[in-house]
Amino acid sequence: MILLSLFTQWKSVPIGLQQAFTSFVYGCCPCLLVGAFSLAPISSKAQKTEVRFFGHQEFAVLDLTSANPFGDQSQFVIGEQDLFINSQLNDRISFLGETVIRPKSDGLFEASIERARLKYALHSQHSIIVGKMHTPVNYWNDVYHHGRLFYPTVDRPRFFTMVVPLHTMGIRFQGQNLGKLKFGYDVLLGNGISSTDILDMSHQKSLTLAAHIKPKRNMRLGLSYYRDLIEENRIGAHSGHGSNMPMMENRYQGDIAYDIFSLSFASFQAKNEILLELAYNLSSSDSLGQARNFLSYAYYGRRLFEREVIYGFVDYSKISDLDLHVMPQDRIKFGFGIRHEFSHLVVAKIEFNRSTNVSTPAMGMHTMHMLPNRNNLLIQLAYGF
C-alpha cells in the first residue's frame, strides 16, 4: 500500500529524490523482494522473515564559529532512514540486511548497504558470518550500528570519524554466551580501510580479534585488537575517516601500518548507565615513524523516572603530530542531555554539546586547520517499527 501511494505521487517528488530512490531500489532490490514476501508469524516450516524500519529526525542549533551566542544556523534535519531485514533461511542459516538512505549536504540522498550478511550456526553458540558487517572493534559499533533508537546520546563518539573502521566485507567466526561469564569472541578477516565493497587492491586483509564477558545482565566488558595496512593511505568505503583527513593534495601517499587496541565497558542497569570506550591507535609510516593516538569516551546516565534519563558524556581525542592518516588534534567534546523513552520504539533526546581544542597541534604539511570551537543544541526523535 505504501509503494502504491508513492507511485501515484511520483511526479510531484523532486527529481533528485527520484534519482536517489531509484538508486536505492536497484541497490537493495534483493532485500525488497525478500521483504515483500515476508511470511506471517505462523509458519509450519518455521521460516520467518522480518522487515523493520528505523530512523531519526533532528532539530539542530549550530554554533560553528563561536562568534554568535545564539548560534549561526538552525535547521530541521532528516536523519538516516534504515531498512532492516532479518530472515531465517533454514535451521542454521539466516540473513541480515541493513540498507540506509541518508541526506547529503547538497540536498540529495544517497543509499548505502550497511550490512548484508549470512550467518551459519555451527553450534548453539558458535557461528560463521560472511558478508558486510560492522567491525566488533568496540561496544558501540558492535551493538548500536546505525540505530539511533538504541544510542544513549544523540550521536556516536568522535573517534568513529577518525580511527575506528566502521565496516568491513569479510568472514567472521563468532562465539557468544559461553560459560558462566557468557564469554564471547569474534575473529574477523576482511577488506581493509583502503578497500571498497567490491575491490581490495592486494592480498593484505584486516584482522579484528575481539573478546568480551557479560558478568551480569546488561553488562559487558570487552577487549579488541584491529590490524590493517592502509595502502597508499587511501580512503575506502569502510573507514568514515574522510572528514578528518588532510586534503588530497597534501595527503601522505605511502602505506600506513595501522593497529588499534580497544577496551569497552558497558553497564545499563535499572537506575545507572555507564559506557566507557578507550582506544589506543598506532599509525606508522615510513615518513614520520609511529604515531600514538589516544581516544576515549565516557558516558553516564541516571534514570530519573520510568521513562526519563539524564546523561552526560566526555569525548576526548588526542591525535599525534606524527599521524599522517588523520589530522593531528587534541580535542574534547562534552555534553549533557535528557532522554525520554515514549516506548521501546520511540525515543526523544535533547542535548547540548560543546567541542573545543585542548591544545594546538604543531603546524606542518599535514595540519590543514585548527578546528573551531563548537556549541550545539540538538533535539532528536528516533524511532523504529
Added chain:
Amino acid sequence: MVSKQIWMLVGAFILSMNVHPVLSQSSSAKWTVVSNQSEISQLSWRDLESIFLGERELWKSGQQVIVVMPASKTPECQWLADLFFDGNLTSLQKHWLSVVFQGRSRPPVFLDQEDEIIRYVEQNPGAIAIVFSSIPHRLYTWELQ
C-alpha cells in the same frame, strides 16, 4: 523419526516462592514450558532464562530454537516479563529488539492467544513457549531440574 502423532513434551514448571520470589507476587497460574524437544526435560532455570533471552540458537538436535511469546498487549506477556525481566515489560521489548538488531539472536514469534501458541509449538520443531493455561491431557509432563 517423527511420527504423525505429535509428541509434545511438557515440562511442568511449578515454582515455589523460594525458587523465584517474583512469582509469589503474580497470579497463582501454573507455569508450563511447552516444546516438542525432549531436551527440555534436562533444562535448568538458568538454561530456560538463557533461551528466553535469545542466547541460544540451536537445540542439541540441531534444530533452531524458536522462542514463542505472548503478544505484548496480553497479561501473559507481563507474566513473562515478571519471570525474566524483573517485571518490566519495556525491558523485555527493548532487549529483544536490540539483540535482533545486533544480529545476535533470531526474532521471537509473538502470538495473541495461548491456543495459537500451543498450535505453533506443535507445528514447528524447535519451538518453545511458556503457557499459563491448563495442559492438554495428551501431553507428556516432565519436571524441570
